[in-house]
Amino acid sequence: MSHQLPSDPAPTPPLGLLAQLDLPDPDSYDELRDAEGRLRPAWQRFFQWLPAQETPADFDRRLELIAQQIKVDGVTHNIHSAEGTAARPWSLELMPMLIEPSDWAAIERGVSQRARLLDTMMADVYGEQELLAESLLPPALLYRHPGYLRPLHGVRPPGGLHLHIAAFDLARDAEGDWWVISQRTQGPSGLGYVLHNRLIISRLFPEAFREMRVQHIASSYRRLLDTVESQARLVAGGTPRVVLLTSGPYNETYFEHAYLARYLGVPLVEGGDLTVRADRVYLRTVAGLEPVHGLLRRLDDDYCDPLELRPDSTLGIPGLLQAVRAGNVVVANALGSGFLESPAVQGFLPAISRRLLGEELLLPSLPSWWCGEQAAFRAVLPTLAERVVRPAFPDPGRRRATVPGEAGVADWVRRIQGDPDAWMAQGRLMLSRTPMWRSGAATAGAAMLRVYAIADTERRWHVLPGGMTRVATRSPLSVSMQHGGSSLDTWVMTDGPVDTFSMLPQRLRVDDIATRRRPVSSRTAENLFWLGRYTERTEQAVRLARALLNMIDADGDPPPPVLDALCTLAVFNGLAAYGTPSASRAPQLFERNVLAALASGARKPAAGQPRAPVTSVAGHLGALEYAASALRDRLSPEQVNLVRRMAEEFNATFAGLDAALPTVSLAMPALDRLGLQLAAVTGAQTDRMTRDHGWRLLTVGRLIERLVGMAHTLHTLLELDALKSAAGVDLVLELFDSTLTFRSRYQRHEDLLALVDLLVLDDANPRAFAGTLRRLRTELGKLPGTASMLDALRERLPVEGAGITLDELRDLDDEALRLQLCVLARxxxxxGARLSDDVGQRYFAHAEGGDRLQRV
Incomplete structure (x- = not known):
């Protein structure tokens, strides 16, 4: 039965915002109000610092600001389903989770104790194994768990610390006491989202945040980096290099990997960026191999080394375990902690704590029964229908956690008896309810708090004062971001001084400067290279599509050679299907083909059918978006957001058409807008990025694509004899984006020689062959490498100019000039194609002896 907030003769406007919010079930703790329906002290203070006339419309506006900021920052969470992986905007609620100092003190003591216990357990099971000898930990829970890595038994990490960070999921019971639900030790996720949530919500309620003395969280991030660097320094013998290891853009929390790497100031790398040579880890960079001494990993254990762990993993680093055994790299957290995440371990922790720490656990775990112990199984059997049955070990073939119910008990008993070690039963806890604001009204959601314990350089544990509160409106028993959950900022209030630490460390030393210049990994360089290529390729496709639709839709009839050349270029660039009759023979058919290709990115497959491959402009935009998403730690949020928005808006133009074709009047404005957006992307790449080796490779990629595209365009137009008419001249000028310059220089002249002067020989024209080649030679010369290696790259290109001079064209008639230009274009x-291969071999694949080991 629900109860309304008691009536107040003169309610304040903030209380009025909550007047219709029902009290939750009495079995759940209400974070907002006490048993009598009064606001708890923390919420009284929160509303006290809101504007006196705050209305539901004001709350709705704040909610809109959150959505806008998340969109601007490109904060996403990847959702995996049978249809594939899709990035959805991160879900953040308006109202924070408020935790009083007394509650936090209990959490802090209990969580730091548990983190210390788990680290001590790691040292034992990979060392003396006294827990096994004394039967405090069943061997089956250790040896059968895939997270226990036998190859690392006896290995002590540099500095002796196995865990640098541990995450714990907590929840309140009906009396308000905190319980540990689960723990994460491999690569605890969420720290990046915690930081971003704080930045948004604290700005929306600045007075309340300040006056309620909410503890800041920046020092925890600094502590994590300092701890890893201090241990990595033992390996490096000097200033260490630490990187953040990610599984890549398809990881569900990839945004936070990139965000965290940028905030900590460390390179974001994938497994393919790293290699092991002579038992040491190296980063593949465009300048050669550079040593890596520490890995902040966001990759599960079994994917980390395909040589000794999962042989089918393409995400890891072959030989990493050997480097770990040799003590030549610090991995945070140490490999092999996965067994600690098993829910079956929870039931054994109280006795283990008494044995290893001499202490009783300060925070209780949910009651747990491992079915591998016959006494435990018999004890839980009478109440099994009410318990949560979970797999004891990760196994994709087993079902997720479930409550059997009376009807399912017999089936579950048979299943458990078939393999009792593989199952455990756990008590149930109704999650507390916390207020949320949705669409003009208050509601409540079931809340679970994830907190993070971080070790310092003295191996003491500290708890980040906050964390990520996850909420669900559907189930009061569990919360999952993959299944529609949302997040809250978590405010921990303090009675003492507020920590005003900033991530800005102490004054830099001269020796620190070199380490602050991020190396450009080969994967990053390759993504930047293709970012440049796809930016240019998309520009060319848009310009070509506009020219084609304008020409087909024009009142007059263009000469057949011009239409044939234009259609040949359209087919080559994916704007029309191979085999489509030319527009000179069937203009309406060709136009429909082009319009269908433009709309291909918005086509949804029929039920049960796979999505058709996306072609045309949408395909180029998709490739451009993928390259940008893989560079989130290198590009500004504005750039990434602009690239994503381009694809979304272009495809959205055609999304409502279903099977119908778009019209030219619909497609042309979309192409015009896309052209303007691409100009903004190019401007950002040109004027808003640091001129390091990565930027140079981006520029080289764009220039190579321009050279190849322009050469193919000119060759096609010349070969099909399309430049003998005014329409052909107008077309080539439009495709080379040189109409204004040509008309101001040559007025009404349309000689082939005039076109050669502007489009081939003019090195001041960025769209001319000579201008493109001049810049390309310059940027190639500034790439890392020996003089002979750079000379070899530039030897692919003409020594100067466009490879042809004006004197060589003297006395040639138009036909001879056309043939000579065809040879030059080819x-x-x-x-350009060969140069692209050479760049890839040298800087991305490190072929032909390109790996140069630097001294450790």
Whole structure:
């Protein structure tokens, strides 16, 4: 039965915001109000610092600001389903989770104790194994768990610390006491989202945040980095290099990997960026191999080394375990902690704590029964229908946690008896209810708090004063971001001084400067290279599509050679299907084909059918978006957001058409807008990025794509004899984006020689062959490498100019000039393709002896 907030003769406006919020079930703790329906002290203070006339509309506006900021920052969470992986905007609620100082003191003591216990357990099971000898930990829970890595038994990490960070999921019972639900030790996720949540919510309620003395969290991030660096320094013997290891853009929390790497100031790398040589880990960079001494990993244990763990993993680093055994790299957290995440371990922790720490656990775990112990199984059997049955070990073939119910008990008993070690039963806890604001009204959600314990350089444990509160409106028993959950900022109030620490460390020393210049990994360089190529390729496709639709829709009839050349280029660039009759023979058919290709990115497959491959402009946009998403730690949020928005808005133009074709009047404005957006992307790449080796490779990629695309365009137009008419001249000028310059220089002249002057020989024209080649030679010369290696790259190109001079064209008639230009265009197209291969081999694949080990 629900109860309304007691009536107040003169309610304040903030109380009025909550007047219709029902009290939760009495079995759940109400974070907002006490048993009598009065606001708890923390919420009284929160509303005290809101504007006196706050209305539901004001709350709705604040909620809109959250959505806008998340969109601007490109904060996403990848959702995995049978249809594939989709990035959805991160879900953040308006109202924070409030934790009083007394509650936090209990959490802090209990969580730091548990983190210390788990680290001590790691040292034992990979060392003396006294817990096994004294039967405090069943061997089956250890040896059968895939998270226990036998190859690392006897290995002590540099500095002796196995765990640098541990996460614990907590929840309140009906009396308000905190319980530990689960623990995460491999690569605890959420720290990046915690930071971003704080930045948004604290700005929406600045007075309340300040006056309620909410503890700051920046020092915890500094502590994590300092601890890893201090241990990595034992390996490096000097200033260490620490990187953040991610599984890549398809990871569900990839945004936070990139965000955290940028905040900590460390390179974000994937397994393919690293290699092991002579039992040491190296980062593949465009300048060669550079040593890595510490890994902050966000990759589960079994994927980390395909040589000794999962052989099918393409995410890890072959030989990493050997480098760990040799003591040449610090991995945070140490490999092999996965067994600690088993819920079956929880039931054995009280006795283990008494044995290893000489202490009783300060925070209780949910009651747990491991079915591998016959006495435990018999004890829980009478109440099994009410318990949560969970797999004791990770296994994709087993069902998720479930409550059997009376009807399912017999089936579950048979299943458990078939393999009792693999199952455990756990008590149930109704999660507390916390207020949320949705669509003009208050509601409540079931809340679970994830907190993070971080070790310092003295191996003492500290708890980040806050964390990530996850909420669900559906189930009062569990919360999952993958299944529609949302998040809250978590405010921990303090009676003492507020920590005003900033991530800005002490004054830099001269020796620190070199380490602050991030190396450009080969994968990053390759993504930047293709970011440049796809930016240019998309620009060319948009310009070509506009020219084609304008020409087909024009009142007059263009000469057939011009239409044939334009259609050939359209097919080559994916704007129309191979085999489509030219527009000179079937203009309406070709136009429909082009319009269908433009709308291909918005087509949804029929039920049960796979999505058709996306072609045309949408395909280029998809490739561009993927390259940008893989560079979130290198590009500004504005750039990433702009690239994503381009694809969304272009495809959304055609999304409501279903099977119908778009019209030219619909497609042309979309292409015009996309052209403006691409100009903004190019401007950001040109003027808003540091000129390091990565930027140079981006520029080289764009220039190579321009050279190859322009050469192919000119060759096609010349080969099909399309430049003998005014329409052909207008077309080539439009495709080369040189109409204004040509008309101001040559007025009404349309000679082929005039086109050669502007589009081939003019090195001041960025769209001319000579101008493109001049810049390309310059940027190639500034890439890392020996003089002979850079000379070899530039030898693919003409020594100067466009490879042809004006004197060489003297006395040639138009036909001879056309043939000579065809040869030049084909030669430059081949040169660009070969140069692209050479750049890839040298900087991305490290072929032909390109790996140069630097001294450790």
């Amino acid at each position: 030669r430059l197209q081949d040169a």
